[in-house]
Amino acid sequence: LDLAIDTTSENLLAQTTNDGVQREWCGGYHTGVYRDALEIDDRATDLGRTMPDYYRKRVRAMADHIFGIATPELAFPMFGDTARARLKSDNRKTWSLYNILIEAGEKFNDPKFKALADLNIKHLPVNGSVAFADAGLYAMRNNWTPDQVYMALHCSPPAISTHDTPDNGTFELYAYGRWLMPDSGFYTYGHDKDARAWHRQTKVHSTMTVNGADTNVIGRQLFWDSKNEQDVLCVENQSYKYFTHRRTVWFAGKNTNLPFFVILDEANGDAKGDLAIHFPMAAGPLNVGDNSFNTTFDDANVLIQVAGKHPISLKEDQGWHAWEYGEREARTSVSAVHSGHGPTVFVSILVPYKGRTNPACSLLTDPKMLIAGNEQAEIQLEVAGKKHTLFRN
Numbered sequence: 001l002d003l004a005i006d007t008t009s010e011n012l013l014a015q016t017t018n019d020g021v022q023r024e025w026c027g028g029y030h031t032g033v034y035r036d037a038l039e040i041d042d043r044a045t046d047l048g049r050t051m052p053d054y055y056r057k058r059v060r061a062m063a064d065h066i067f068g069i070a071t072p073e074l075a076f077p078m079f080g081d082t083a084r085a086r087l088k089s090d091n092r093k094t095w096s097l098y099n100i101l102i103e104a105g106e107k108f109n110d111p112k113f114k115a116l117a118d119l120n121i122k123h124l125p126v127n128g129s130v131a132f133a134d135a136g137l138y139a140m141r142n143n144w145t146p147d148q149v150y151m152a153l154h155c156s157p158p159a160i161s162t163h164d165t166p167d168n169g170t171f172e173l174y175a176y177g178r179w180l181m182p183d184s185g186f187y188t189y190g191h192d193k194d195a196r197a198w199h200r201q202t203k204v205h206s207t208m209t210v211n212g213a214d215t216n217v218i219g220r221q222l223f224w225d226s227k228n229e230q231d232v233l234c235v236e237n238q239s240y241k242y243f244t245h246r247r248t249v250w251f252a253g254k255n256t257n258l259p260f261f262v263i264l265d266e267a268n269g270d271a272k273g274d275l276a277i278h279f280p281m282a283a284g285p286l287n288v289g290d291n292s293f294n295t296t297f298d299d300a301n302v303l304i305q306v307a308g309k310h311p312i313s314l315k316e317d318q319g320w321h322a323w324e325y326g327e328r329e330a331r332t333s334v335s336a337v338h339s340g341h342g343p344t345v346f347v348s349i350l351v352p353y354k355g356r357t358n359p360a361c362s363l364l365t366d367p368k369m370l371i372a373g374n375e376q377a378e379i380q381l382e383v384a385g386k387k388h389t390l391f392r393n
Helices: 002-014 028-048 053-069 098-108 110-118 193-200
Strands: 130-131 137-141 149-154 172-173 178-181 207-210 220-226 230-240 243-252 262-271 272-279 287-288 292-295 299-306 313-324 326-341 344-354 360-364 377-383 386-392
Touching: 002 053, 002 193, 028 053, 028 098, 053 098, 053 130, 053 137, 053 220, 130 220, 130 344, 137 230, 149 243, 172 299, 178 299, 207 230, 207 243, 207 262, 207 326, 230 262, 230 386, 243 386, 262 377, 272 313, 272 344, 287 313, 287 326, 299 326, 299 360, 299 377, 326 344, 344 360
Parallel strands: none
Antiparallel strands: 130 137, 137 149, 149 172, 172 178, 207 272, 220 230, 230 243, 243 262, 262 344, 272 326, 287 292, 292 299, 299 344, 313 326, 360 377, 377 386
């Protein structure tokens, strides 16, 4: 038993980060290892033994990750080989993470888990945004209700398996009861190798590529600051041998009626060809203009406006969104492309909104004045008639 407890504890620590994330960066595998760890703890107790404190601390951190990263529908972001079935009911008790959260509340005697499961706001943190820096996984949200605005972002170090995807910098966006920018999904493990390869391409995810080539996975966090009114995240990925993608995300106006995101993408390197940032959208028709585009649903939408330090054009590509194994539907991806060379800069404004009327927004900062690779960055813009100044150092 001493040998088994020591070996098991060492292996749990080896395959999870200090902030409690299983190193395949996939929700399903995280849940599997977490459940095994809980069962091992219970079996040790049944045998009259106790798992080490550091083991139990790590298991608790794994539960905190489930709590923090959970989508508004109590599921995981669809990073890597993570499926997320469509909701079949508004009954929270049928949602995929409900029972796990209830069990965690009982196991760790912490009311926040049950509060999230049952949506008891008074027992939930005022600021629901969270960073798992060692894992490179982030959740930004303005509240906890099903009407929240939520973005999950992935920029991780190399995983311990091939269940991760070369898509560092990618994100999913949900707002006002609808997935507006879901991940492409993995679709299949192996029965259709061509389809699996398609879904794993970097260029079908919400990140940057050069000439559409798959990127390396060498991610790291440079900056994170989260407050009730605004989140600021800066991550970096060594995407190619002599080329680094730095992405800064501001989640501004969190405590207003119209929270929005600004993304600063810095292409640091002398790569030549098509430098592009990709925006895979929810299935459905889009309005695409010269420098902006938007979804056209009746209930909730997102307006995306893109500007570049150098000339850019918007390009539409047809692709797929797979929400669970073997199930997918056609959808459109829009790419902002600079045909030239780096270094260069893109600035994107993402404004989720209710209804079909686009909010007015404009970038006040001249993107030609932005320099890729600078430690400091400042963006001025106007959204719905209100001016904002965003800063990063």
